[in-house]
Amino acid sequence: MSFATKAGIIVGAAAFSGMAVAGTGDATNDLQSRLEAAEAKIAEMSAQQNGDWLTEQRSEQIRGIVQDVLADADTRASLQGNGATSGYNDGFFVQSADGKWSMKINGLFQERFNVGHQPNDVWASGGGPFPPADKDTAFGFETTRAALNFSGTLAGVAYYDARLDWSPYNGNNGLSSSPLQWAYGGWHCDENWSVQLGRQKMQVTRGFIVNAEDQQAIERSSYDYFWASSQITNGIMAKGSWDQFRMNVMFSNGFDTNAGTNGNLNTWQNNVQGWAITGRGEWLLEGAWDQFDHIGSAAGSADAWLLGFGAGYLKGNTAAAAGAVNDDEPDAWLVTADLSYESDGWNLYGSGSYQRTNTGIAGADDVNSVGFEAGAGMYMDDNNELYGRWQWVNPGLGAGAVSSNINIATIGWNHYIAGPNTKLSADWSWCFSDPSMANAMGGGGWGYTGWWNNTGGAIPGGQTSGSLWLLRTQLQVSF
Numbered sequence: 001m002s003f004a005t006k007a008g009i010i011v012g013a014a015a016f017s018g019m020a021v022a023g024t025g026d027a028t029n030d031l032q033s034r035l036e037a038a039e040a041k042i043a044e045m046s047a048q049q050n051g052d053w054l055t056e057q058r059s060e061q062i063r064g065i066v067q068d069v070l071a072d073a074d075t076r077a078s079l080q081g082n083g084a085t086s087g088y089n090d091g092f093f094v095q096s097a098d099g100k101w102s103m104k105i106n107g108l109f110q111e112r113f114n115v116g117h118q119p120n121d122v123w124a125s126g127g128g129p130f131p132p133a134d135k136d137t138a139f140g141f142e143t144t145r146a147a148l149n150f151s152g153t154l155a156g157v158a159y160y161d162a163r164l165d166w167s168p169y170n171g172n173n174g175l176s177s178s179p180l181q182w183a184y185g186g187w188h189c190d191e192n193w194s195v196q197l198g199r200q201k202m203q204v205t206r207g208f209i210v211n212a213e214d215q216q217a218i219e220r221s222s223y224d225y226f227w228a229s230s231q232i233t234n235g236i237m238a239k240g241s242w243d244q245f246r247m248n249v250m251f252s253n254g255f256d257t258n259a260g261t262n263g264n265l266n267t268w269q270n271n272v273q274g275w276a277i278t279g280r281g282e283w284l285l286e287g288a289w290d291q292f293d294h295i296g297s298a299a300g301s302a303d304a305w306l307l308g309f310g311a312g313y314l315k316g317n318t319a320a321a322a323g324a325v326n327d328d329e330p331d332a333w334l335v336t337a338d339l340s341y342e343s344d345g346w347n348l349y350g351s352g353s354y355q356r357t358n359t360g361i362a363g364a365d366d367v368n369s370v371g372f373e374a375g376a377g378m379y380m381d382d383n384n385e386l387y388g389r390w391q392w393v394n395p396g397l398g399a400g401a402v403s404s405n406i407n408i409a410t411i412g413w414n415h416y417i418a419g420p421n422t423k424l425s426a427d428w429s430w431c432f433s434d435p436s437m438a439n440a441m442g443g444g445g446w447g448y449t450g451w452w453n454n455t456g457g458a459i460p461g462g463q464t465s466g467s468l469w470l471l472r473t474q475l476q477v478s479f
Helices: 003-020 025-078 222-226 436-441
Strands: 085-088 092-095 102-117 137-154 158-166 180-188 193-201 232-241 245-252 275-286 304-315 331-342 346-358 367-379 384-394 406-416 422-431 468-478
Touching: 092 137, 158 193, 180 232, 222 367, 222 384, 222 406, 222 436
Parallel strands: none
Antiparallel strands: 085 092, 092 102, 102 137, 102 468, 137 158, 158 180, 180 193, 193 232, 232 245, 245 275, 275 304, 304 331, 331 346, 346 367, 367 384, 384 406, 406 422, 422 468
């Protein structure tokens, strides 16, 4: 019952009582007292009603303030701003609520302990990262890689990818002369095509395309690093992707004629007149594309097949190696093919490549290089994986070069401590020939493998007769 209704009833009752006794003095006094009592009751009820209304109003105001404070606390605690989200999904990320703006941060750390043996006391003496002469065996620790990767999307149309990678091999038989390994941006033209521009990998061979942290073995093979296209350069790439087929084609700087010095062509002046066209096509015969972002197949994986073909033509700059005489501008062209299979806890892969190189040196014949690689892996249980690999490359130097082939067999073991993010690995490789000359001929980057480049020894040219072995152990942490 409202306050007005209650007041009306009391006033009406008082008036009725007054009329009933009208005309007498006692009645008049009684009416006066009744009116005073009614006014007192109205005042009491008014005070009570107003107090209840103020209490409700305060309650609503306090409730609103509490809700605002809680919402602000949630926002600050989760760094979500205006509905943004953050968390971990193959990397730590932060993104807007609609996903159009994002940044993902990935990291990599590789710590190794290696033991290497080569006979005839031919470790290089003086200069270089090798022990003195008269030592058949060397061992030690190294931080092979420490990298941070930043990638993401811009307005849902553009994207970017950049990696900083510190390594003792930067500028010394590595992939870069500085900590910047790659940095490029791109945009989606439509649902199938995109274009990216900047410093990036030549994407020709699968073993080189797959990132270091996603390899099955401790390191890519010398075969993967040998080819002229196994480098990171500056250029523009068009990429197409469909349900069962994807491809890329790239126009970029050429290759450096001084072997093992990748990264020298970072500026346009150093490139002089070099240029390259490279590309690759892949057919997904079965399975899903993301199964081939890494090498290996965990237990529970579905069957998947990937067939790939790559090719490239690279024209070198006009600067010859020190002391050489240029007869023609150096160039190289190559073709490659690979087939990969993944299944429930095991995988197989194979690759073959051919390259023809004109060194540009007067009187020198073209060099015909050919090679292949084959490997397999199998999980023994959820956390332990065995793998094996055989690689062979004939660099095409002819009979005058002793033991110049790459011919290496490897067996290894991975122990996954925290899934793929932390693993402890060990592998042992036997080299039937000295790989140092073939390594020096390649596109660069072979320093990460742990093999060496002899500069002296019993056989002219710094080569041994083979029988070399290398034991590598590695703790890899990636996120």
